[in-house]
Amino acid sequence: MARITTIPATRPFHGESAIRPEEMMPKKRVAAYCRVSTDTDEQATSYDEQIRYYTELITRESQWELAGIYTDDGISGRNTKKREGFNKMIEDCMAGKIDLIITKSISRFARNTVDCLKYIRMLKEKGVEIKFEKENIRTLDSQGEIMITIMASLAQQESESLSKNVKMGLKFRYQRGKISINHNWFLGYTKDDEGNLVVVPEQAEVVKRIYREYLDGSSMDQIKAGLERDGIKNGAGRKKWGTTNIRQILTNEKYVGDAMLQKTITVDVLNKTRIANDGREVQYYIEEHHEPIVSRTVFSRVQEEMKRRSEMRKNKRAFNGKYGLSNVCKCGQCGSALYRVHWYLGGKKVMWRCRNRMDNGADACDLKSIDNELIEKAVVKAVNQMLKEKNFVVATVKENILKVVGDGGNHLTATIDSRIKDLEKKIVELVKSGKAYAALLEQLDDLKKEKARLLEADVECKKESEMLSGIMAFLDNQTDEIVEYDDLLTRRLVKEIEVHDDKVLVTFKHGQTLEINI
Numbered sequence: 001m002a003r004i005t006t007i008p009a010t011r012p013f014h015g016e017s018a019i020r021p022e023e024m025m026p027k028k029r030v031a032a033y034c035r036v037s038t039d040t041d042e043q044a045t046s047y048d049e050q051i052r053y054y055t056e057l058i059t060r061e062s063q064w065e066l067a068g069i070y071t072d073d074g075i076s077g078r079n080t081k082k083r084e085g086f087n088k089m090i091e092d093c094m095a096g097k098i099d100l101i102i103t104k105s106i107s108r109f110a111r112n113t114v115d116c117l118k119y120i121r122m123l124k125e126k127g128v129e130i131k132f133e134k135e136n137i138r139t140l141d142s143q144g145e146i147m148i149t150i151m152a153s154l155a156q157q158e159s160e161s162l163s164k165n166v167k168m169g170l171k172f173r174y175q176r177g178k179i180s181i182n183h184n185w186f187l188g189y190t191k192d193d194e195g196n197l198v199v200v201p202e203q204a205e206v207v208k209r210i211y212r213e214y215l216d217g218s219s220m221d222q223i224k225a226g227l228e229r230d231g232i233k234n235g236a237g238r239k240k241w242g243t244t245n246i247r248q249i250l251t252n253e254k255y256v257g258d259a260m261l262q263k264t265i266t267v268d269v270l271n272k273t274r275i276a277n278d279g280r281e282v283q284y285y286i287e288e289h290h291e292p293i294v295s296r297t298v299f300s301r302v303q304e305e306m307k308r309r310s311e312m313r314k315n316k317r318a319f320n321g322k323y324g325l326s327n328v329c330k331c332g333q334c335g336s337a338l339y340r341v342h343w344y345l346g347g348k349k350v351m352w353r354c355r356n357r358m359d360n361g362a363d364a365c366d367l368k369s370i371d372n373e374l375i376e377k378a379v380v381k382a383v384n385q386m387l388k389e390k391n392f393v394v395a396t397v398k399e400n401i402l403k404v405v406g407d408g409g410n411h412l413t414a415t416i417d418s419r420i421k422d423l424e425k426k427i428v429e430l431v432k433s434g435k436a437y438a439a440l441l442e443q444l445d446d447l448k449k450e451k452a453r454l455l456e457a458d459v460e461c462k463k464e465s466e467m468l469s470g471i472m473a474f475l476d477n478q479t480d481e482i483v484e485y486d487d488l489l490t491r492r493l494v495k496e497i498e499v500h501d502d503k504v505l506v507t508f509k510h511g512q513t514l515e516i517n518i
Contacts, residue, residue, distance in 0.1 A: 029067040030058045033089055033103040036073060047073055054102060067098045090119060093128045105134035187235035187249065188293050197254075197290040204293045206232055210249055211294050211302055217324060217491035220246040250306065256299045257292035312337075324490035325375060325497065331356065332500035333367040340372070352499065370499055370518075376485035378516040382506035383493065384481045385514055393512065394475055416451045420444065471510050 032054030036047045051069050058066045070089035092098050101123070103109050109132065110116040120130060120139050129140040137144055188207045189197045206227070213223050220243040227234075227241050234241050253260055312327070329338040329352060336356035343349045350372035357365040386393055423444045430437035470492060482489070498505040507513040 027063055027065040028099045029097065030061075030064045030100045030102060031067040031089060031092070031098045032058065032069050033086065033101055033109065034069065034071045035083070035086070035108050047071070050104065057102070064100075068092065090123075093123050093126060096126070098128055101128065101130045103130065103132060106132050106137075185235045186254075188255065189290075199291050199293060203235075207249060207255060207293050210246060211255075211298055214250060214302055215298070215305060216488060217327070220250075250302050253299070254290075255293045256296050257288050257290050259286045259289045324487035324494070325352075325372075325379075328490070328494055329375065329497045329499055331365060331367050332498045332503075332505070334365040336365065338370075338499060341369075343369075367499070368501060370501075374518045375497065375499065375504060378504040378518055379490060379494065379497070379506060380482050380485050381516045382504075382508075382514045383489065385516075386508065386512065387475070387478060387481065390475055393510070394472065396510065396512070416447055416454070420447050420451070423447065471508070 032050075034047060034050035034054065036050075051071060054069055055066070058064050068089070070085040072083045072085040089098070089101065093101070106116060109130070110119070123130060124139055129138055131138050188200060188203045190200050192198050210223055210227075213226065214220075218226075223246050224241045224243055228239060231239055233239055234245055249255070323340060326340055330336065331338055331354040334354065334356050336354050338352040339355050339358065341351050341353050343351050351369040352372060352375060353369045354365045354367045357367060423440055427437045427440050427444065430440065474489075474492065493508050494506060495509045496507045498507070502518060504516045504518055505513055506516060
């Protein structure tokens with residue numbers, strides 16, 4: 001079989017200059033990738049220098065064609081999710097627009113071994129080569145992948161080591177009571193020039209409103225709807241609220257002036273995966289760190305109310321913030337909750353039925369369905385009867401307030417504090433002298449438990465006092481009889497309504513129970 005050899009033309013044709021063989025080859029499309037991981041002025045200078053350097057490097061080569069300078073400014077290299085420049089470069093490689101990528105080092109390209117090797121192999125299959133200048137590695141070289149695996153692992157270790165150093169630094173700050181809060185999305189607070197949290201009055205009123213409405217019986221959905229209806233903005237400056245947002249505000253200890261540190265922890269450095277701290281890491285609780293927006297009493301009442309509503313759901317009794325009676329009515333026969341239902345017999349009618357009877361039939365409970373109007377009228381009668389006995393009720397409430405408030409146990413806690421300090425000094429002296437101090441440690445532990453018990457009792461007393469004061473305010477301001485049933489008034493005054501076939505027992509929050517025939 002004949003053998004054919006091609007001999008390229010080297011002489012000019014029609015007056016043209018001779019063409020060298022290398023000039024017949026297509027130019028290699030070369031791109032550069034630049035990244036810095038912080039937004040400091042120093043890094044910004046480095047960033048600009050990288051772009052200038054690679055632009056000159058690529059344009060200087062006659063057989064290279066600039067395919068683009070892809071950049072990410074102020075983005076971490078741990079993963080590629082938020083690196084828009086990097087992702088656009090990969091897209092263009094897969095679309096056949098790039099033949100060679102030049103970058104400063106493996107750590108600039110990626111600090112995650114998995115990501116690094118994934119993209120190297122992906123691009124290798126497309127015939128795209130990567131050149132790492134610092135390590136002098138080219139990925140299409142036979143020794144390239146072995147070296148890359150080693151170098152990328154080292155880069156990953158560097159990233160993990162940096163993360164550990166940052167975490168250690170944060171722990172030292174926490175132990176000194178220093179906290180870092182993103183106040184930009186923190187409704188109710190901003191920061192002063194020294195970095196201290198300060199209250200924003202108009203936003204604080206929104207926070208107080210949320211707490212007040214929740215304690216008045218509104219559900220989170222109702223609070224959300226009211227805020228959106230009034231055009232009130234959340235911490236992010238948006239008029240669209242979420243129930244999760246409401247819940248976070250109602251459970252955030254920072255609104256009472258405290259701060260719990262290390263609520264969440266990072267469990268995956270590379271992907272920055274954070275989870276709730278379930279005891280894996282130590283936590284720090286700082287009391288009276290900044291000015292509060294709500295009182296400890298109100299905050300504590302909200303936590304109890306959230307727990308109560310949660311228990312209702314566990315007992316298959318959903319909390320209903322729309323109707324005040326839904327959460328206080330119970331069957332006088334078997335003690336089960338009463339449910340609000342609609343009957344359609346000659347028109348729509350609201351009735352209350354025993355849940356036990358609904359689930360298990362008449363044999364389980366013989367309480368018949370009760371008309372909603374009868375219960376509402378009974379509540380109105382009970383409130384008016386209480387108003388007729390106003391002087392007696394006021395005297396009783398005042399007496400109860402004095403009982404629960406007292407001096408708040410302040411003298412007891414002050415005494416315990418003094419004893420705790422004395423014990424701590426003695427323990428330090430024993431430690432220095434090398435003597436046994438185990439017995440004193442037990443005493444110290446007992447004293448701290450007793451102090452915690454007193455403080456908890458004090459909070460309970462303040463909650464009771466605040467509730468009784470609310471009833472006092474109603475009695476002082478209400479001069480006329482109540483004419484119509486009011487859901488909000490029921491939430492404020494009524495603790496429980498026990499329904500029987502012929503009567504209703506209305507128990508008020510101050511402890512008084514009135515029997516009303518129906």
